[in-house]
Structure formats: structure tokens, C-alpha cells
Amino acid sequence: MTGGKTFRGTIGVRAIGLRTLAITLATSTPLVLSAVPAQAQAAGQRNFDIAAQPLTEAIMQFGRQSGLQITVDTTLVEGRSSAGVSGTHPAAEALSILLRGTGLTFRFTSRTTAVLEPAPQASGAAVQLGPVKVEGASEGAAFASSDPGVTEGTGSYAAHTVTVGKSAQSLREIPQSVSVITRQRMDDQNLTTVSEALDQVTGVRSFGYERQEQYIIRGYAANAQYNGVPQQEGSDKASSNTDDLAFFDRIEVLRGPSGLLTGSGEPGGTVNYVRKRPTDVLAVSGLASVGSWDRYRGEVDVSGPLTASGNLRARVVGVFQDEDKFYDVGYNHDRSVYGVVEYDVTPRTTLGVSGIYSQRTYINSFGLPLYDDGTVPARGSFTGSDAPSRTRSREMVVDLSHDFGGGWTFKSAYSLRRLNYGGYSVFPYEAIDRETGLVSGMSAGRVEQETKWHSFDAHVTGPVHLLGMTHDLTFGVNRSRYDFIGGTKFVNPGSWDPLNDHDLSAVIDENITYRYETVTAQTGFYGSARIRLADPLTVIVGGRLTNFTIKDRDVFPEVTPWIDSSATTKRRFTPYAGAVLDVTDQLTVYASYTDTFVPQTAQDVNNRTLAPRVGWQLESGIKGSFFDDALNASIAVFRIHDSNRAIIDEENIGCGGTVDGTCSRASGKVRSQGVELEVNGSLLPGWEVTAGYTYNQQKYLSDSDPANVGKRFLPAQSPEHMLKAWTQFDLAKAGVQGWASGIQVGGGVQWQSNMYTDLIRQGAYAVVNAKLGYAISENWDASLVVSNLFDKTYLRIPGYAIFYNIYGEPRNFRLTLRGKL
Missing domain, CATH: 3.55.50.30 (Phage tail protein beta-alpha-beta fold)
Incomplete structure (x- = not known):
């Protein structure tokens, strides 16, 4: 050309x-x-x-x-x-x-x-x-989707279009670092949970208890979006997602403050969970899987048109999974279903309605206490109650899109999500006596919570023509509301053997006598302009005006008047700016700056909400696409300043705003800086590869505790160095003929440097995974994935005297049979 x-x-x-x-x-x-x-x-x-x-x-x-x-x-x-x-x-x-x-x-x-x-x-x-x-x-x-960034069916690890902003954009148009874990990669690695998937992404590390994880990016918990709509964070679970991975087409990760594209200013970044949409032809698929610790899993996915014209389409995905754990007592039983219907009201207008129902029965595990000599109990150990905890989640989403013509479009979405939890939390008061195996007392209790999230976003996007160039404008509004009602009742059973005695049914008092409610609401008006100063140069400017409120009250045994939090903020303006320069057909150079303003819902030991965080980020980098866009590559450097971030209060526990009773306190000023390198896609026909390296230095610049100044910030949550890689070779795609054409071979490694608390240290370690697969026919294939191939023993999360100290899984396997019609 x-x-x-x-x-x-x-x-x-x-x-x-x-x-x-x-x-x-x-x-x-x-x-x-549209990637169709x-x-x-x-x-x-x-x-x-x-x-x-x-x-x-x-x-x-x-x-x-x-x-x-x-x-x-x-x-x-x-x-x-x-x-x-x-x-x-x-x-x-x-x-x-x-x-x-x-x-x-x-x-x-x-x-x-x-x-x-x-x-x-x-x-x-x-x-x-x-x-x-x-x-x-x-x-x-042979199927299509209304999602402009769909990755399902592409067979690639390289995404071409993302929707983490307010419109579909290529990776090179965004002046920040972006990663995408595609549907193909989820399937190739037999990933089934959000935490498994995000732990494979460059610069991301999960932190927290199972299904309550935060996803740490550049030292900070990421924001969460669902199909591009921001969700108000709740307490300590900013980016937590309990949905099954079978519901998603892809997960997009924007590193760095997300105000540049979405309005929300979280310094770590944004995780955009993009769910599957209906296809315009009939597509039926499913799988059956068996694995270590009596893990059994089944999936069914049916999608297609409901009318001859294809203007009404639907999709249903159902999942069940049962599993025990590598440690004593633990198990999970999951049942989930996702459904979505799309209707083309006119050729230019589409209405979508979707919903999710899931329930989970499981044994809560909050890690292990230490022995009083500073060592950690064995990998198969468990402390806690053997009584089952239960969660039930329901969600409804309505979305509408309209094409006005001339490039102007309107999109809106509203979601209501409800989560009910009833479970048990147990923490010893102190480290375990090495000789007797006892602790002098424990905090053992019943926890009940009811949470509702309301999320709404509406925006218009379109072009204006000025001085011989075309520029793009976006204007919108979003509102999110988080309504939490919780109650706890903790008792002290006295001297106890926490590693061997898990029957606390005669001790725990399930008659909760106190409940309180917290309502957090955020409304934002945002606008941005993509201004083309020359053919290869685009400047992005914009801002967001935010109103943020928090209020609390007691709801049982008496309803008390609302108390407004000191964190309430009115008309806070957050600016952002970026530039993108296409230097060649394959390479783009970018730079961006954004202020950060992050209202918080975390509470201190007095149940008072912490004040908002403020700061800024600078980022610059190079992005490239090669081999006809089959391979994406990027390098980024960044620096973040952040003040008043909520961190774990190591000296207190039992706060009511969290399942595990975690308390928080405000830190001082922190600097996070580093570099990220990433490559995703196909090097040769049949050879898919993904690799990423992250260096992230975090340091206290000031703090209420002078002893912290100059120290590494939260070394228990994220390492300074991370290297992640996975590759798979498909012989059929490489042109091999005969019986050998069905062979698929894959492998990967996750390496990181040390993490530690004041009491325990986990040195650098590497975990190796491997896969062997075979395509039985065009529609059926089988695969065996072995995780932690060399059975490395390590602490995924180092902890404190009484909690965390969570081991990574030992060597385990998953054998999966997939089919489609």
C-alpha cells in the first residue's frame, strides 16, 4: 500500500x-x-x-x-x-x-x-x-458479537481493541499502559477464577483472602469496572470480583490512574471485566474438568439468535464447581448462571438486559498464625471454624446504545448488584505456643452482611471538524452507590488449640445484637477531548467534577440518625492530559499526567471512614504492533505520588466493615515508581506468547510514624520485581499434518522478588506451570495443565502473628475436555 x-x-x-x-x-x-x-x-x-x-x-x-x-x-x-x-x-x-x-x-x-x-x-x-x-x-x-473488542474466537493473545475507556480504542491510542487477558489465553491455561487470570497479567498481583482479593497494580488496589461502567468500591475490596471466569470474554487492565479515560482517579489502575455477549449464529460449547483435591467442574455455554432476522439474540452460561483444599477442612461448592439478551430496536439502537445468579458454600480461611518462635505452621494446616460460610450474589444490568450518525453515539448502562454473606471468622489473640500448641484466647464470631451496589453511566461521543482536522469529544455522567449493612458478634472461648480443634459450634454466639449501615455515593460529570494537532500527533485533555458522600447509622437494635462522614466532598475537580505520537507505522510514543482524588470507604478502629487520598502520576512509554498486528509490545516508565492511603492496622482487628474484621489507618505520603515491559501475541503461526516484567519501587516520603520514612511501602503486598511468561505451540496452526497436528504444548513461569512483614519474610521464588493438549477432532480437545510443576513451597502472602501467612498451592493438575457444536 x-x-x-x-x-x-x-x-x-x-x-x-x-x-x-x-x-x-x-x-x-x-x-x-469491531473485532468480529x-x-x-x-x-x-x-x-x-x-x-x-x-x-x-x-x-x-x-x-x-x-x-x-x-x-x-x-x-x-x-x-x-x-x-x-x-x-x-x-x-x-x-x-x-x-x-x-x-x-x-x-x-x-x-x-x-x-x-x-x-x-x-x-x-x-x-x-x-x-x-x-x-x-x-x-x-x-463462525460467530459475531456486538462487543467491539471481542476476543472470543480470534485464537489470539493479542487484543486489538479495548473498551476500558468510554469508547472502543486501539492499544496505541491510549496514553497509558494497558494489558488484556483474552478468552483464548484463559482457555489455553484452564483458568477458572478472576484471581488466577489477573495473577498472569503484567504488573498485577492479587492480595487478600480467597474471593476477597484486591488486585495490586503499581502498589495500589485497582478500581473495578463492569463492561466499562465504574463500580463504587466497598471497604477493602476495591477490585474484588467473585464472578466465574466463564462469564467473561476478556479482562482489560489499565495501569496507572484511570481518570484519564474513566474519571475515577485510583492510582493503581482499573480492571475492566468484560462479559460475553450473544452471538448472531448458534454456538454451543461446554467442558468437563477434574483435578487435584477432588476438584470437579462443568460449564455449558449456549448463544445465538432468537428470531430469523437476528435482531433478538441471547446467551446463557452455567457453571458448577466442587473442590476440597490442599489444607485441612477447607472446601468450595459453587453454582452460577449468567444470561444476556440483546434486541436491535432499530438498525441504530440496541437494548441489552443481563443478569447473574451465584451461590457459594465454603469454609472460611484467613491464613495461619505464627508460632511464638516466629515460624509458620505446615502447609496443610488450618485455623478457623469448620462451620460453612455462604454467599449469594444477584445482579441485573440494562444497557442501551444508539448511533446518531455522523460518528456521534450514545451509550448508557445501569446495574444493580446484591450480595448476602453469612459466615464465621476466627483469629487467635496471639502467636501459638510452640510447645503446647495453644493460644490463651481467640476472637471467634458470626458475621452477617448485606451489600447493594448501584452503578450508572451515560455518555455521548462524537467528532468535530476544525482547522482541517477531525477531533473527538466525550461528555458524560456516572453515579455509583454502595449500601452496606453489617453485623458481628465475637466471643472469646479462652485457651484453645487452633490447629486441631475447629468445632466452635458450642462457643460462637450467632445472635447478632448490633448492626450498622454505611452508604457511600459518588457522582461525577466528566468530559474529554482528543485534539489532533497534526496527522501523527493527538493530545488528550479532560477533567472530572466529583461529588462524594458517606454516611453511617446504627440499624439494630435501634435505628439512629445518619452521621455524615468527614470524607464527604463537593465539586472536586480532577484534571488529566496526555499525548500520543505515531512515529512509524508500527511504533507510538506517548506521555500522560493525571491528578488523583480517591474517596475511601475503609474505616479505622473507631469505625470512622478515612479521608480521601490525593496525588498525581506521570507516565511515558512506547507501544508497538508487529506482524500485521499479530504481536503487541510496550514499555512504560512511571512515577506516582499518593497521600493518605488506607493501609492495614496491624495492631487492631475486629472492625465491622469487613468480612475478616480488618482495620485500617491512613499512611503518609508515598512514592511509587518503576518500569514495565510486555509482549503479547503470535511470533509464528501456531506460536502464541505472552511475557511481562515489572520493576516497582515504593517508598515512604513522610508518615505519622517517623520510623517509616525512607522505608519500603507495604512490602507484604507487592514485590519490587515480577516476571511472568506463558507460551503455547499448536502444531496444527503451524502446518503440521497427520495425527501429530492435534498436539498442543505450553508452559510458563511466574517469578518474583521477596516480600515481608516485620515478623516473616518470603524470599524470591519461581513457580513453573506446564500443559499438554490434544485436539481429538475439530470440535473436541483435551488438555492437562500441571501447576507448580516442581512443587515449590512458598508463602503467597506473608503475614503477622495472628493472620495471613497464606501458602501458595502445592503441585496440582487439571484435566479438561472441551467440546462445541
Whole structure:
């Protein structure tokens, strides 16, 4: 293709003016419309309404309505017009109609990209349309989705489009470090929980008890989004997610403050959980799995159109999993179902409704206390109650999107999530006497909680044309509300053997006599502008105006008046800015700055909410895409200053705002700085690879405790160095024939440097994982994944005298059979 500067745009969400579109189309960079399998467009029906107009504008509308990525040379579209297309067609057929009389034809180069090119010439200069050609598309991936960043069916670890911001964007358009764990990678590694997946992501480390994890990025707990809608954090579980991994198409991770794209200013970053959407053709799949410690798992996933025209689509995913634990007493029983329905009200308007129901029965484990000589009990040990704890979660989501035309779009979503918990917490008062195995007393109690999250977001995005360039504007509002009612009743059973006596039924008093309620609400008005100063240079500026309130009251045995927290904030403005420069067709240089303002819900020992955190981040880096976008690579350097962050109060426990009774206190000023390197994608046909290295230095610059100044900040939560890698080789994709073509071989390593508390230290360690798989047929495959291959014994989380000290899992296996129809 001919020359021109590289520019990456998102058609259907962000519009491209005629002059800019010509520059864009002149490059080999695809215009990202929607990552949809190409063969699905030949098979699935879609509604089209494209009037006669210049071909450049017609291509833009076709992209929005079909979901295909388009690449074309500008010299091929200049001065040409299209007669348009209307009605219900497979996308490939609609594109053929759109191109009639233009002298152009097309071919698919992947599941996500169609290339326009001159039609073959017959004798007498008559145009002879060439055949539609699909290169490298798998017949097994014949489905499409309304999600512009869908990774399911692509067979790749390299994501091309993300939705962690307010519109679909390529990775190179975002002036911050971004990672994506795709559906293919989840399946290849047989990952089943959110924590398993995020622990594979560059720069991310889970911290906390099972299913209550925070996800630490650059030393800070990340914010959570669901399908791009921010959720108000609750207490110490900012980014915790209890949904089953089978419900997700991908997980997007934006490192650094998210105010630049989403308005929320959390310094660590944002985890965007993107759930699966319905497909436009029937797709049925499932799996059965068996593993160590009597782990049994089953999944069923059914998706497709409910009407002949395909304007009504639905999807249902069901999961069950039962498992024991590698330590005494523990087990999990999970049952979950996710359903979603989409309806195209008009060709430009789509309404979606989805819901989740899940229940879990399990034994709570809060880690191990130390012996009084400073050592940790054996890896298979357990302290706590053998009475089962239970959680029940329900969620409903309604979303609406509308295309106004001319590149302007509207999107909105509302979600209501409810979580009920009833369980048991047990903590010794002190380290265990090494000689007797006893402690002088314990805090043993019943905990009951009812939590509701309300989340709403609405925004419009579109182009404006000024000084011969096209710029993009976004305006929106979001509101989130977190309503928590909790009660506890703790008793001291006296001298106890915590490692061997787990029957506390005669001791624990389940008659909770005190309950309180906390309501946290945040409303924000935000706006941003992507201003193109030149063809390769884009500047992003914006800000958010935030109102934040917290109030508390007692609700049992008496209802008391609300008490407003001192953390309440009105009209707080947070600015942000960034720049993106495409230096070549493959490389982009970026820089960004953002202020951070983070209201907190964590409470101190007096049940008072901590004041908001404030700070800033600077980041700069280089991003690249290679081998026709099959491989992504990036390097980033960053520095964060943050003040007043909530940290664990090691001297107190029993606070009511958390399942485990954790108390918090405010830290002083902290600096986090470092570098991140990452590569994801395909090096050769059939060879997928992902690797990432993180160096993150965190240090106290000031603190209420002068002894902390200059020390490493929270070394028990994140290491200074992390290296993560995974690779898989598929012989069939590499061109091998015969019985050996079904073989799939994979392996990976997770290495990190030391972590410690004042009492215990975990040195650097590496965990190696391996996989052997075989494709039995086109629709069936089996795989064996062995985790911790060399059975390394290590503390995943070092702790304190009475809690944490959580071991990583010993060597274990999962044997999985997958099938699809």
C-alpha cells in the first residue's frame, strides 16, 4: 500500500473526517470497527441502512453496522461513490452490494479484517468482481458479537481493541499502559477464577483472602469496572470480583490512574471485566474438568439468535464447581448462571438486559498464625471454624446504545448488584505456643452482611471538524452507590488449640445484637477531548467534577440518625492530559499526567471512614504492533505520588466493615515508581506468547510514624520485581499434518522478588506451570495443565502473628475436555 502517516481510529464510535479518513486509509493500519469473526459476517444476518454517498462515508457506516475492520489504500476510494445498501444481509453480501460499480472488491485477511482492493479487469476493461477470500479464518469460529473488542474466537493473545475507556480504542491510542487477558489465553491455561487470570497479567498481583482479593497494580488496589461502567468500591475490596471466569470474554487492565479515560482517579489502575455477549449464529460449547483435591467442574455455554432476522439474540452460561483444599477442612461448592439478551430496536439502537445468579458454600480461611518462635505452621494446616460460610450474589444490568450518525453515539448502562454473606471468622489473640500448641484466647464470631451496589453511566461521543482536522469529544455522567449493612458478634472461648480443634459450634454466639449501615455515593460529570494537532500527533485533555458522600447509622437494635462522614466532598475537580505520537507505522510514543482524588470507604478502629487520598502520576512509554498486528509490545516508565492511603492496622482487628474484621489507618505520603515491559501475541503461526516484567519501587516520603520514612511501602503486598511468561505451540496452526497436528504444548513461569512483614519474610521464588493438549477432532480437545510443576513451597502472602501467612498451592493438575457444536 502507498505511503502516509499512521493513524488509528475507531469507526462507529469516533468519526473520521474526509481528509483524515483519506490519511488513515492510506496506511496499512486497520480502522477498528469491531473485532468480529469474518466468517460470521458471511453466515450471520445483520440489518443495514446505508444511503448513497461518497465511498469513504459509506465505509464508515458499514463498519459501524457490520462490525468488520477495514483496510484500504486512499487512492482507491478518492472520488468514488457508493449506491449504498439496505435491508437484512450477511455482512459479506452487504459489502459486495456496497461496492457495486466502484471497481473494488474485498478479501478477508483474518477473522477481524477485510481488505478492499481493485477488482480484476476482464478484456475490454470491463470490471470482473473477484471472489471473496478468507485467509486464515477458522470454520469453528463462525460467530459475531456486538462487543467491539471481542476476543472470543480470534485464537489470539493479542487484543486489538479495548473498551476500558468510554469508547472502543486501539492499544496505541491510549496514553497509558494497558494489558488484556483474552478468552483464548484463559482457555489455553484452564483458568477458572478472576484471581488466577489477573495473577498472569503484567504488573498485577492479587492480595487478600480467597474471593476477597484486591488486585495490586503499581502498589495500589485497582478500581473495578463492569463492561466499562465504574463500580463504587466497598471497604477493602476495591477490585474484588467473585464472578466465574466463564462469564467473561476478556479482562482489560489499565495501569496507572484511570481518570484519564474513566474519571475515577485510583492510582493503581482499573480492571475492566468484560462479559460475553450473544452471538448472531448458534454456538454451543461446554467442558468437563477434574483435578487435584477432588476438584470437579462443568460449564455449558449456549448463544445465538432468537428470531430469523437476528435482531433478538441471547446467551446463557452455567457453571458448577466442587473442590476440597490442599489444607485441612477447607472446601468450595459453587453454582452460577449468567444470561444476556440483546434486541436491535432499530438498525441504530440496541437494548441489552443481563443478569447473574451465584451461590457459594465454603469454609472460611484467613491464613495461619505464627508460632511464638516466629515460624509458620505446615502447609496443610488450618485455623478457623469448620462451620460453612455462604454467599449469594444477584445482579441485573440494562444497557442501551444508539448511533446518531455522523460518528456521534450514545451509550448508557445501569446495574444493580446484591450480595448476602453469612459466615464465621476466627483469629487467635496471639502467636501459638510452640510447645503446647495453644493460644490463651481467640476472637471467634458470626458475621452477617448485606451489600447493594448501584452503578450508572451515560455518555455521548462524537467528532468535530476544525482547522482541517477531525477531533473527538466525550461528555458524560456516572453515579455509583454502595449500601452496606453489617453485623458481628465475637466471643472469646479462652485457651484453645487452633490447629486441631475447629468445632466452635458450642462457643460462637450467632445472635447478632448490633448492626450498622454505611452508604457511600459518588457522582461525577466528566468530559474529554482528543485534539489532533497534526496527522501523527493527538493530545488528550479532560477533567472530572466529583461529588462524594458517606454516611453511617446504627440499624439494630435501634435505628439512629445518619452521621455524615468527614470524607464527604463537593465539586472536586480532577484534571488529566496526555499525548500520543505515531512515529512509524508500527511504533507510538506517548506521555500522560493525571491528578488523583480517591474517596475511601475503609474505616479505622473507631469505625470512622478515612479521608480521601490525593496525588498525581506521570507516565511515558512506547507501544508497538508487529506482524500485521499479530504481536503487541510496550514499555512504560512511571512515577506516582499518593497521600493518605488506607493501609492495614496491624495492631487492631475486629472492625465491622469487613468480612475478616480488618482495620485500617491512613499512611503518609508515598512514592511509587518503576518500569514495565510486555509482549503479547503470535511470533509464528501456531506460536502464541505472552511475557511481562515489572520493576516497582515504593517508598515512604513522610508518615505519622517517623520510623517509616525512607522505608519500603507495604512490602507484604507487592514485590519490587515480577516476571511472568506463558507460551503455547499448536502444531496444527503451524502446518503440521497427520495425527501429530492435534498436539498442543505450553508452559510458563511466574517469578518474583521477596516480600515481608516485620515478623516473616518470603524470599524470591519461581513457580513453573506446564500443559499438554490434544485436539481429538475439530470440535473436541483435551488438555492437562500441571501447576507448580516442581512443587515449590512458598508463602503467597506473608503475614503477622495472628493472620495471613497464606501458602501458595502445592503441585496440582487439571484435566479438561472441551467440546462445541
